[in-house]
Structure formats: structure tokens, C-alpha cells
Amino acid sequence: MTETREWSYAGTELAWLKAGLQPSSEGPGRMVAELVPSGFAAYLRVFHPFEAMDGSGSTRSWHALAKDVGVRLHAELSHRFVSDEDMAAGRKPRWLTASGQPDNGTRQALARALARTTGDQPVFFAYDVAALLWGQDAPLVRRSSLASLEAVRAAVAADAGGMEGPEFWWPQDRSWVVTSDIDLVSTYVGCSAEATADILNDPEIEALLVTPDTQVDFSADQASHRFP
Template sequence: MPKTREWTYDGTELAWLQDRLGQSGTGPGHVVAELVPSGFEAYVRIFHRFEASDGSGRSRTWQAWADDTAVPFHAELSHLSLRAEDRDGDGPLWQTEEGALDDRSRRALSRCLAGVTGDQAVFFAYDLAALCWGEEEPLVRRATLADLETVRAAVADAVGTSGPEFWWPQDRSWVVTSDYDLLSTYVGCSAETAERLLGDDELEALPVTPRTRVDWYADRP
């Protein structure tokens, strides 16, 4: 019989975070509380930008696509709703990546958080990616926000190019979660930091709550 490999957070840097995550409820779908630890004043959804498949370098925001196709733009919007309403059959495919912020948004998020965190140490963690890629425990690197891209490049051979799945500073004043299977990133933080993120022109973001649904069918019948 095949041996099932057990996964434990005991003794890892992720233990505190996992202890504060909620469990899947009895209702349909999954919610923010399963991704981002409890105890923060505010929670924010950051949408991963869509990139054109024709090599033009063009990008498209979720709100622009929603406005173009008369779909309400809201905190539980699913990409499936956008695709179902798309009528531009002659245009490029619009694609975004699961588990990874686009480069533009990632740079903007890092810049915003650096204004809060400064040069203190930041932990960058890979959880499900590490499990899927055959690691024996979560993979965690400690650096500064300025080193985010260096960390991503250094671990790409071990866990791929998604993530990091979780990042947080030494003082745990915020946590960023880019779930391995989702097309948006979620942040738990102070109200002041949330205001900073929501007001940044480079980020497409909306406020959410711990009970906001996050799965692909969040706003589907």
C-alpha cells in the first residue's frame, strides 16, 4: 500500500499562523478566515491583473472587464462571472495566474507594506506549494521586503514560481496570503494599512471581512 506523507506545522515558523486560521464552515464555499489569521482590524482583497495573451503587454483590471460586460464589481466577484459575460470573441485571451500576484501588483504591495514595516525582517512561506513539490515541511525564508524577488527566484526550483503563499513581518502587524489555487491575494492588517492599500493607484483592491467568500464560485448561483 502507498505510504501517506503527514504534514505538520509543529516547530515551523507557520505554526502561529495556522493556529489562527479558521476551518471550513458548513456553508458553501470557502471564506477569508480560512486564508488569513484572525485578530486583524481590517482585511483586503487584491485582484491579480489579467494579462493579454497576444504578447502586447496589455493588462486589464477586474473592474474594467466587469464594467465592459455589465457585471457588478464587488468583493466576492468570481473570474467565472467575467468569462461568462465576455462577448469579445475576436480579442486576446485574458489570463491571470493562480497563487501569484502579477508583477505590477506585487511591486506595489511590497512598496505599500514597506512604508509600514520599514527594514524589519519579513518571513516568506510556501505551504501547499512545498507539499505539492515534495518538500518535507513548509519552506520559509527570512529576508526584507526589498528581497522579495530574490527570495522568489532562489526557491523557484524547489516550489515553482507561485507565491509566496504567506508573508508577514517580524511584528506580525500584517499577513499577506496568495493561496495556491486562487486568483486574488488577501491581506490582514490594521485599518491604517488597509486604507493605504485601498488608496494605491497600482493596486486593484476592495475591503473584505473574514466571512467573505473566496472560492471560484463565490458569486455563482
């Protein structure tokens, strides 16, 4: 007999955030508005760096790899532009990027950039789909300081038996939201103009401005966007 589990946000800190998301459409394609609530001055795509598949630990930016294969870096660029180049030549991909979470360096740099406008107010860290996959009865939400992001990750991993997440994090005043969808290779942020400048000017973060209508799924990049 199949067990049916109810999954509710009622009574959790995630309720306001989920209420601000655009419902998923039945057609192809998901948009930023389905991941980040409405009402922010700006929206950003934060790219998860590519890692070498040779075990060297080397990383490369999307900008560098896009330049290598002759495509434009743009808001809906798919990670498959690199894999497709190699696969077309019968090779295994040399570079892959992680889905679900940015690398440690990008995540910590993003936290530092947001701290400039957040101050010492509490921050909420939420686990949604990850909590469901770990067998939890409801979403997990932890309240701490922004500086404690990595400590929260470690504590939740120890308590719940997983490491992915948080999928959402935001300050008490809800002046920004960070979303790392478990299936996507980029993180999306809604924030103020001031926080946007801090993120875009940080050399450790690769980011582009997007809009709520920007498509985010793997099939987003329908045009080649190749240089002439």
C-alpha cells in the same frame, strides 16, 4: 504501495498563522477567515490583473472588465463573469487572470505599500502547499527583509525547483499577513487601518475591503450584480 506523508507545522514559523485560521467547513464555499488569521483591523482583496490571450502582453483591471460586461465590482465577484460572457457567445475567453500569485507589478507594489508601516524589521516568507507539491518534507519558511521579496522567490525557485509563492508573508511583529492561495485569482491581506489606506490609495494595486466572512472560492458570486 501508496506512501503516506505527514505534513506538520509544529516547530515552524507557520504554526502561529495556521493556528489563527478558521477550520475549513465541510459545506460549499471558503471564506477569508480560512486564509488570513483573525484579529486584524481590516481585510483586503487584492485582485490579480487580467492578461490578454492574444500574446500582446496587455493587461486590464477587474474594474474595467466589469464595466464592459455590465456587472458591479464587489468583494465576492468571480473571474468567470468575463469567461462566461465569451463562452455564451461561442468564443474563447479574451482575457484570463492568474491563480496562485499576483503579477509582478501588483506584488511589488503591495510590498512597497506595506513597507511604509513595516520599517526594517524581518519578514517571513512561507511556502506551504507549493512545498508539498515540490516534494519537500515540510513547509519552507525564509526570513529576510521585505525589500528582498523577489530575491527570496528566486532563491526558493532555484533550491526547490518551483516558482509559485510565497503563499504567506508577514513581518516579525505580525502586524499584517499576505495570503496568495495556490487556487485563487486574488490575494488576501489582513492589516492595520494605516496599511489599509496605503494599499487602497496605491494606483498600482486594485483592491477592495472584505470581511473575514467574505467568500473567496470560484462559486462565490451567486448573484449577477448586474447594472439595471
